[in-house]
Amino acid sequence: MLDVRYLTRVPVAMLRHDLYVAEADRPWDEIPVMFQGFLIRTDEELQVLRAYCSFVYVEEARSRDGVFATLQQDLRADGAGDNQSPGQQDIAAAIGRQRHPDKNRLRERLASAADSRTAAGAFLSSAWDDARLGRTVNSRQARAVVEDLVSQVSGNTSASLWLTNLARKDDYSTAHSINVCVLALAFGMEQGLRGRRLENLGLGALLHDIGKVDQPGERLTRTGSLNRAEWQAMQRHPDDGAEKVAATGNIPGEVLDIIRMHHERIDGTGYPRGLRGGEIPETVRLVGLVNRYDSLTSDRPYRQGRPADDVLQDLYNDSAATYGAELVQAFIHCIGIFPIGSLVELDNGALGVVVGSSPENRLKPTVLLVRTPDGDYYQKRLLVNLAADPEPTGPSSQHIRRVVNPARYDIDVAGIVAFEFGVDF
16 A cells, blocks of 8 residues: 655646656546656656646655755645645645635635535436436446546545535435545545545445445335344345446446445444455445444434544444454544534634644644634634634634534534535535
């Protein structure tokens, strides 16, 4: 697995001769270059990268002396961030170092992410209809949707994750599948997946629940418990889904493994086969983990979604039996101690929604203030970067006291995000 800690994400407009390009934002076989990783030597190579890519990953150790140092200075001046992990640069760029960041910058990023999500939703609705009628899923269109999501999540991660918190006005199954895909892509990038392997991860995540089209709608939305026969039928959906997707032809085995095995658990208590330990590939466990996380944090017909920090604690406690302690810890690190969309209480008693944070300031994210220390709702909601210097006068919050449950305070986080940033779908 590629170690991304030693790579720097660079917009193609800032590339120059004598930089070593180790990875691109798309598979190498889609770029007309001779080598999978090369030192930029000619103007033609620069033109090709700028024509086919939005950004690439540059390796310092294999770049020419002095050139990389100059690049880093330019990146800092441009606000593109230092050597951050893939998918985190957009947070620094949108938030910057100001105490009260410009809300419009985040609004633009959310609008872009929403467009990709809308396209994915339209495809999934069509794919589920096709599967329900016995037609094959359009694998080419599916991969195009995933490629778009990869590009969006790569350079716009915080906005993409924000949208997983919006109210589900469309079918839950569609929204959940997109959420799982976005979470899996963000986590997969953090784990070093690139190119075709990352796309396969996203494709499996996007289609992981398609086997549920054979389940009666009433069974999927029921508020009560399933009886034994119904539960046994429900446990067949991973196999049903893998069979439907395999029928499209040309689908990699790791995609089918994700669909078929995403409910398996390390201790053998999962389904449909009760696989154990090493029988479950890491990419399958990754999708299973984010699937569980989104399921537990989302409102369902039979229960209310739980706060992200509670869910993360439970996932950690059960990790040895379910997805593996190392993988769960990596996921917690990926989405942060205060996940995007969490409602938090500040040290002055005010309430705010977490927008994002820079990697070096995970304990001091930027929040959107929604309730005053006195319990009143803000007439004008401000973004506050807790990592920035406080105001010189008056009470100023600097720390998060705790994560709280929005339901307890009758705060509709999804509605606030949709209204405040003009995103509604």
